[in-house]
Amino acid sequence: MKKFILLLASAMTFAQNAKPMPTILFTNKDKNLNGGCYRIPSLITAQDGTLIAVADQRLNGCGDLKYNDDINIVARRSTDGGKTWSDIESIVDFPKGESASDASMVLNKKTGDIILFYNYMDLKNEKDIFKQHYVISHDNGKTWSKSYDITRQIAPENSYKDFKFITSGRATQAPDGTIYQTLVDLQKKGVFIFYSKNNGVSWNLLTGSVQPADETNIVALPNGNILLNARVAGLGSRKIYEFAPNGKLLRDEVVRALPDPACNGAILDYQVGKQNLLFFSNANDSKKRKNMTIKYSTDNGNTWSQGKVLNPGFSAYSSLAQLDNNDLGILYEVNDYGDIAFSYLPIDWVLSQSVK
Template sequence: MNIKLVLSTLLFPCFLFGQGEQLEAIENDLKFINLFSADMKEGVSCYRIPSIITAKNGDIITAIDERVPSCGDLKWSNDINIVMRRSSDNGNSWSDIETIVDYPLGESASDPSMILDETTGEIFMFFNYMNLKTEKNVFYLKMISSMDHGKTWSTPTDMTSQITKPEWKTDFKFITSGRGIQTRSGTLIHTLVNLENGLFLFKSDDHGKNWSLIETAIKPADESKVIELEDGSLMINSRVNNLGVRYIHTSKDNGNTWTSRPDNQLVDPSCNASLIRYSSIKNGGTKNRLLFSNLNSKDSRENLTLKISYDEGKTWSKGKVIYPGSAAYSTMTLLKNGDIGLFFEKDDYSQNVFVKLSLAWITDGKDGVK
């Protein structure tokens, strides 16, 4: 055994080495598993923009940008790939990094997001694409899918014409990273941003065969998450730049009209966040529970916090701090054992870590029943 490793473990017990060279950090009774960082692959500048989902068979799928020449976003990098890792044991161990979208140099794919169709088991992964050689500054919106729990993926499909308007061709537009939803009726719904025109929903009513745009613009909003409420209404939780809090939009008519308000309970420094449903009475749960993770700070990308709501987002708990230091985008999924999987950018984008959280831990033991 490496003597230096033994000594460092004894002297600094908060750090442990997991499988391979994967670094695990124990802080505040939480174990952070670093899944993606530049030191894991030669030539990569950084990994950014996390996405996570639980497949129908219970496997956890994480996807992220592999940004090669620089950490720049899509418009400023000619080599961004989408890569993934998988866990089949509730996040205890992980597969090697696998590339699933890789275009020739000069073309880039960015901002992965996923939806699981609970009926068919198909996973849809969306991403934004740009050819910096021939159409710099023109954004295309694309999709791949998997019918075998993320083991293999289809070739990319360009869905730009289905979910945008022709006059948007040169607009700054993108599908929100992270994840979308499936409603109780089976409709798949996701969000896209047009910086000039607002936030929009797009949907599929036939299990992903065809997609369409809901043409009502939602403002103010940037990167957003949509959820179905217990009464069938839609609620969107939005990043709004330079406001210091999140904005909430609700619709009772499937997205045709919206009511909007700022939510002063949800402090935010203008960053992508995560919103998922933990349980629903209509789906057999004992309570309605929504979970929200973001940076609980008005002006700094730090203090990642998770909050819970028992009244469909009207009020939120004070929150449990997941990581007080530097953090950024976060995304969540419900694991097959009932825990919550949280995947987030940590320490000035240098690491992208996974952490498991129990409902009992989040609520300090006050709510440990499904």
């Protein structure tokens, strides 16, 4: 604790005031889109330190999964902490008529593998039937496996035709190795937690429907509990739920310190030695998608810092990652969905904010 207090003091004393500058990784000016767009960021650091930035490549239009029959999952990789990036690479690319969307990733710290979840629809043969898949990389994001369909394992009963989807961004891994992620079912007006205890070989549901909730970020706490940070329509703030590993609900509260315009955000568990923080990014406004802000918590999400603003203008979805050198990276939507940008966030800059 003493070391952590010194870290905070150092950050408050020496942090530079200069706002981190964005680098555009995906732009709708890309002529190959044919009038489409890039959306839905997901960011992760591989075991070897490689940064992997992932997005939907929506061709011939910008509609969501059920409205666009040609959405692919693509990536750019950086091996130098976000200074330079590879060209755009394909991860999931089905023939026209089938679409993949809403990527979320998790690093399995036990194996070094990266699991990438996404939602799938065959608009030619099964329009409006949402399915859930994943692919896996064994080489830090250079190559990816075939797709695995896990819909029957994680979907709640009587949900075959429901509007259901895995939350984009990132999943989480508990200290015991269990991997957790969230599945939203809008017909049931809630979110479900699903998990794997065998590195993704099989999956199970942990909870019944948690309500109200839409896209829901998930993070495993150091004590093994699971924290949900949920988007809720019309609320104007985030909602937090905390569960024990056995699925027992421990906390259910509206967090007015986290204003939100009903937009997906990002939560990250940050660990350096025995220090544990939570970071949260979102469009920090109760009504409009604007004001991309990052906050932190030192007490498992009970209280939050004032916030550092990255972009006061239009901002939407975001994804956070802890970099190899323990600074942060953020991938976020800007310019009226025209671009997806990456910003390198020095940890001292992020921590140089007051705590409410």
